[in-house]
Amino acid sequence: MNKIVSGAQEAIRGIESGMTLMLGGFGLCGIPENCISALVESGVTELTCISNNAGVDDFGLGLLLQKRQIKKMISSYVGENDEFERQMLSGELEVDLIPQGSLAARCQAGGSGIPAFYTPAGFGTEVAEGKEVRYFNGKPHLLEHALTADFAIVKAWKGDRYGNLLFKGTARNFNPLMAMAGTITIAEVEELVEPGELDPNTIHTPGIFIQRIFQGKDYEKRIEQKTVRPKA
């Protein structure tokens, strides 16, 4: 079994205008930088992007927004992005805001064969509009539907040709959940290792969820909010 592709360009083959993509990451942490660059170059448009955030003006999904390649964003938090704001206020960009836990659960459900589930998040708010409400143990819950994507694109620390993945630090976030929910899931990794190098006991995402994998290059790993304390 060998899921290795040559690089981002080959990995995104088959992504066409109008498709739905999931992109892992929280803020700029754990985002698939190489594939985002390749998507910008490919010129695909009318994308629906499911991602917790929308990048910043000149990095992450902000790069696709600058080129007007995104038709709709499905996210939980989209601040820190002037171009996003401009497109949203002018009506060029559709935005569906989802509570963060519901977004995570909807991706996980999508990859797990669970079509929908009930959650208390958003009851009594505008998120609940049009959704079925059901009481369990005396408490109201909303029916939320699973999310899937034509392609899911995730970023991991290490991976092997079977598609087994290991994430580093809080760069894990949405990546393992979205990995499960793509018809085709692409993993870009910082380091491609030989099968057996990853301890089976510690693998975060089993290879079954991954169809294409490659070792990315030139990771910038930009920090959005550098906060430090002085050395004592």
Next chain:
Amino acid sequence: MLDKIGIAKRIAQELQDGWYVNLGIGIPTLIANYIPKGISVEFQSENGILGMGPFPFEGEEDADMINAGKQTITAMPGASIFDSATSFAMIRGQHIQLTVLGAMEVSDNGDIANWKIPGRMVKGMGGAMDLVASADNIIVAMMHTNKKGKSKLLKSCTLPLTGVQCIKKVVTNLAVLDITPDGFKLIERAPGVTVEDIKNATEGRLIIEGDIPEMKI
């Protein structure tokens, strides 16, 4: 009257040994600096870490280690890292003993509004709706009035809601108040603040029973 640090210090007094705590952005984040002596708590950040430590030393920041406010952080000994679904399982499954978050408005029946102002750019609710819908011990940390001097403790919220009937306690620059079926119950006054000051700054139903003690900070 308290400043933001004072509010954080007062809420820190609520912490109990062994608790898992989720702190929101703003005043709540400051609470981590004032954990009472002899108490051990673990901080959860909903992007996927339990046992969050202080900011790193200059030069030691790691792009792969951030909190939900996207700030660079460190991990304490005994920390664990997990995906977003596991993180919200902790929250939704009520494994977290205390949630502290900021608010734009709180009503006297425990509704909270803290994510959206109509006519302004909407940034999104992030994890706030999941947190308030599930946690059973939620404290709001905020100023008692807004920048125009209008009360943020209301009969009913005017802004789009984040959650309904979920807030249990509010700590402001003026007072500590519990939310009861009959409204805001005044528990403590901030140093130098009178009951009259609090009455004037509270639009929602306010319950005052007996002498109201001054906070000890």
